[in-house]
Amino acid sequence: MPKNISELELTQARSRLSRWMLGFANATADELGFGWQPTPIAPNTYKGLKAAFELSMQDGRPLPVSSENSTGVVFTDPQVNYAFRFAHDCHHVMLGLSFSSRDEFALARWQMVMLAEAGFTEKDLEWQLFYADAMGQVLYYALTKQFVSDQLRFALECTRHGVEQGLALEMARNAV
Template sequence: MSTSHPTTADPVLESREHLTHFVLDRAASLVDNLGFGWTPRPDAPDTYPALRRAFADSHATGEPLPVSNENSAFVIFANPEVNFAFRFLHDCSHVLHGLSFSLPDEFELAVLHLEDLQSAGFDPDTPEYKLLRADTLGQLIVNAVAKRFPFEQERFGITCLRDGFERGILDELQRSR
């Protein structure tokens, strides 16, 4: 006689772990291809021209690319360190694809990130895709409408996952500090 035991795994936590592994794998591949990694810093480039210069410097010297260490206490990944890896992927993608920090270019970059995730087997109906969609397109929409990013990435992403993309954005737009 076999006894089945219900799983006690948290599906949200599990999807965050999957997304974490995806980001870390992609970041490791990029480090191998570019020959430099990243370092979290408060004075990371915050304009496209500054990012292009920092990228060129890192490419020439092999020194790590500075990425922002701000607003990473509450993230959709398993831990804040992975958010820095995603920022590295995102910042390098800006330069590699010639995409500025304008809203249309940020939108295009978000779509590229989602297409990459989908090519790794995470379809749009998966929780991993929905979390990354919130973290990329969702944050972009909040920024375009409210001129700010979500107060807590983790809460925002999980709300979009559980209540739906549009409802998560509306919830965030109605929040004030």
């Protein structure tokens, strides 16, 4: 199943995926009436996220999103990853999905539906990268209780070799 992906294909796919994510996050911000603010002290519990979301709903203040671990991502730059975190976090609350592995899985599946509704299919590199990033990371965390160390490398390995092999390679890299 190894798949060769040229630098040009990867650059173009990441660019298209990033444009979609920025549009999705901006549409979410327009719907809710507030945006996002990257910070190293963003809420890291569902209870904290709900409280921050409620404050943003009340007065329009930006929702704090984590500014950590945003290099080496499937998007073109950290700013797009912050937009992703905003949309992801907002939909946790809007859909009533906690941070449990079961709910993270449900949210990742919902995100894949949103990507498909935007016209991306399983054959598209954008879909494959986002699937590896969204679904693959949920599975990795459920198995290890750790976050992926390099999200782009992980997504590329999952895309090239399949999610199972991508998970195994990441686990081997992070073995204690």
